[in-house]
Amino acid sequence: MAPTTTTAAAAAAAAEQQQHTTRKVLGLAAHDASGHLTPIRISRRNTGDDDVAIKVLYCGICHSDLHTIKNEWRNAVYPVVAGHEIAGVVTEVGKNVERFKAGDSVGVGCMVNTCRSCESCRDGCENYCSRVVFTYNSVDRDGTRTHGGYSGMVVVGERFVVRLPAALPPDRGAPLLCAGVTVYAPMRQHGLCEPGRHVGVVGLGGLGHLAVKFAKAFGMKVTVVSTSPAKRQEALEGLGADAFVVSTNASEMKSVMGTMHGIINTACASTSMNPYLALLKPKGKMILVGLPEKPLQIPPFALVAGGKTLAGSCMGSISDTQEMIDFAAEHGVAADIELIGADEVNTAMERLARGDVRYRFVIDIGNTLRSD
Numbered sequence: 315m316a317p318t319t320t321t322a323a324a325a326a327a328a329a330e331q332q333q334h335t336t337r338k339v340l341g342l343a344a345h346d347a348s349g350h351l352t353p354i355r356i357s358r359r360n361t362g363d364d365d366v367a368i369k370v371l372y373c374g375i376c377h378s379d380l381h382t383i384k385n386e387w388r389n390a391v392y393p394v395v396a397g398h399e400i401a402g403v404v405t406e407v408g409k410n411v412e413r414f415k416a417g418d419s420v421g422v423g424c425m426v427n428t429c430r431s432c433e434s435c436r437d438g439c440e441n442y443c444s445r446v447v448f449t450y451n452s453v454d455r456d457g458t459r460t461h462g463g464y465s466g467m468v469v470v471g472e473r474f475v476v477r478l479p480a481a482l483p484p485d486r487g488a489p490l491l492c493a494g495v496t497v498y499a500p501m502r503q504h505g506l507c508e509p510g511r512h513v514g515v516v517g518l519g520g521l522g523h524l525a526v527k528f529a530k531a532f533g534m535k536v537t538v539v540s541t542s543p544a545k546r547q548e549a550l551e552g553l554g555a556d557a558f559v560v561s562t563n564a565s566e567m568k569s570v571m572g573t574m575h576g577i578i579n580t581a582c583a584s585t586s587m588n589p590y591l592a593l594l595k596p597k598g599k600m601i602l603v604g605l606p607e608k609p610l611q612i613p614p615f616a617l618v619a620g621g622k623t624l625a626g627s628c629m630g631s632i633s634d635t636q637e638m639i640d641f642a643a644e645h646g647v648a649a650d651i652e653l654i655g656a657d658e659v660n661t662a663m664e665r666l667a668r669g670d671v672r673y674r675f676v677i678d679i680g681n682t683l684r685s686d
C-alpha cells in the first residue's frame with residue numbers, strides 16, 4: 315500500500331503545484347476528426363522570467379489549421395486548439411524580457427520553441443530545427459501540449475514574439491504571421507524578388523493572395539494560376555496581378571508555358587506537378603509550400619529536361635518574420651480578410667474547405683471570446 319499512497323500524494327502535490335503555476339483560459343477546440351470546434355478551458359503557464367503574456371486580439375484561420383483539426387496529416391492529438399496567426403497586446407512580461415513591455419502590439423506565428431543548439435538554430439533558421447515546437451498540436455520542452463491562438467491569451471518565450479508596427483492594422487496583419495512569412499521567406503531566399511522577373515502563384519487563397527502582393531511590392535511580373543475562374547477579375551483588378559490563367563484551361567496554360575523564372579505553389583490539394591513545372595523557363599524553380607494530404611506526382615522528365623528545381627519551404631525564421639512584417643508595413647502589404655466572431659468559426663471552416671473565402675478568415679478573438 316505504501317507506494318500507492320506515496321504515488322497518490324505525489325500526484326496531489328503535482329496537481330496543486332500545477333494549479334499555482336498555470337491559469338485557465340477559454341479556447342476553441344476540435345475533439346475529433348470531424349473538426350467541429352467547441353469552447354474549452356485550457357491551462358496556460360504563468361508568465362516565466364523569459365515569457366511574454368499576450369491577450370489575443372485577432373487570429374487568422376490558416377488551411378493548416380483545417381488540415382490539422384480534420385487530422386488530414388494524421389498527426390492530430392485531440393483536443394486541438396489551433397491558430398498560429400496571432401496578433402495581440404502584451405499584458406505582462408517576465409523579469410528577463412527586454413524587447414517588450416505591457417501595451418506593446420505583438421505577433422506570434424507557427425513556432426513557440428526550438429532546441430537552440432542544432433545547426434539550424436545556430437544558423438538562424440530555427441524553423442528547420444529538428445525539435446521545433448509548433449504553436450499548437452505539439453509538445454513543448456516542459457512536456458506540456460501547445461495550444462494556439464483560438465484562445466483568449468497565450469504565453470510565449472520572448473524570442474518567438476515579433477513586434478507589429480503601428481502602420482499595420484492588427485486584424486489584417488495577423489495572417490502575415492504564417493501565410494505572409496511562408497511566401498515571403500522563400501521568395502527572398504530563392505531570388506524570386508528581383509524586379510522585372512516573372513513569378514507564377516499557384517492557388518489564390520490565404521498564402522497565394524499575399525504572394526501576389528509581395529511579388530508586386532518587389533516589382534515583379536505576376537501570373538496567377540488558379541482553379542477558380544471567378545477569381546480572375548479580383549486577381550487582376552483587386553490584387554494587381556499582371557495575368558491570370560485557369561489551370562484546367564489548356565490554351566490559357568499554353569500561353570504562359572516556359573515563361574516563368576519561378577513559381578510559388580500554395581495549392582492545398584493539387585498533387586500533379588507536371589502542369590505547373592511546364593510553365594517554368596529552363597532552370598526555373600518551383601517552391602512548394604502547400605501541404606496536400608496526398609503524395610505528389612512528378613514525372614522525372616518534367617524536372618530533368620529543363621534543368622528545373624523543385625524545392626520545399628516551411629514557414630520562416632523569426633528574423634524572416636520580423637523582416638517581412640517591417641517590409642509589409644513599409645509597402646502597405648496586408649491581408650484581405652473576412653473578420654468573424656468566435657461563434658462563426660465552424661461555418662468559416664466549412665467555407666474554407668470549399669475555397670469560399672476572400673482571402674483569409676480572421677477571428678475577432680478580443681471582442682468575441684473572453685480572455686479569462
Ligand SMILES: NC(=O)C1=CN([C@@H]2O[C@H](COP(=O)(O)OP(=O)(O)OC[C@H]3O[C@@H](n4cnc5c(N)ncnc54)[C@H](OP(=O)(O)O)[C@@H]3O)[C@@H](O)[C@H]2O)C=CC1
Pocket residue numbers: 375376377378379381492493496516517518519520521522539540541542545580581582583584585602603604605606627628629630666669673
Ligand atoms: N509550408 C508551410 O510552411 C505552410 C504551408 N501551408 C499550407 O499551404 C496550403 C495553402 O494554405 P492556405 O493558403 O491557408 O489555404 P487556402 O485554402 O486559403 O488556399 C489554398 C488554395 O489552393 C487552391 N486549390 C484548392 N484546391 C485545389 C486543387 N485541387 N488543385 C489546385 N489548387 C487548389 C485554391 O486556389 P484557387 O481557387 O486559386 O485554385 C485555394 O484557394 C495548405 O496546404 C497549408 O497547409 C500553410 C502555411 C505554411
Ligand SMILES: O=C/C=C/c1ccc(O)c(O)c1
Pocket residue numbers: 376378379424448492628629
Ligand atoms: O501553416 C503552417 C504549417 C506548417 C507546418 C509544416 C510542417 C508540419 O509538420 C506542420 O505540422 C506544420
Ligand SMILES: [Zn+2]
Pocket residue numbers: 376377378379398424492493
Ligand atoms: Zn499556417
Ligand SMILES: [Zn+2]
Pocket residue numbers: 428429430431432433434435436440442443444445446
Ligand atoms: Zn534546433
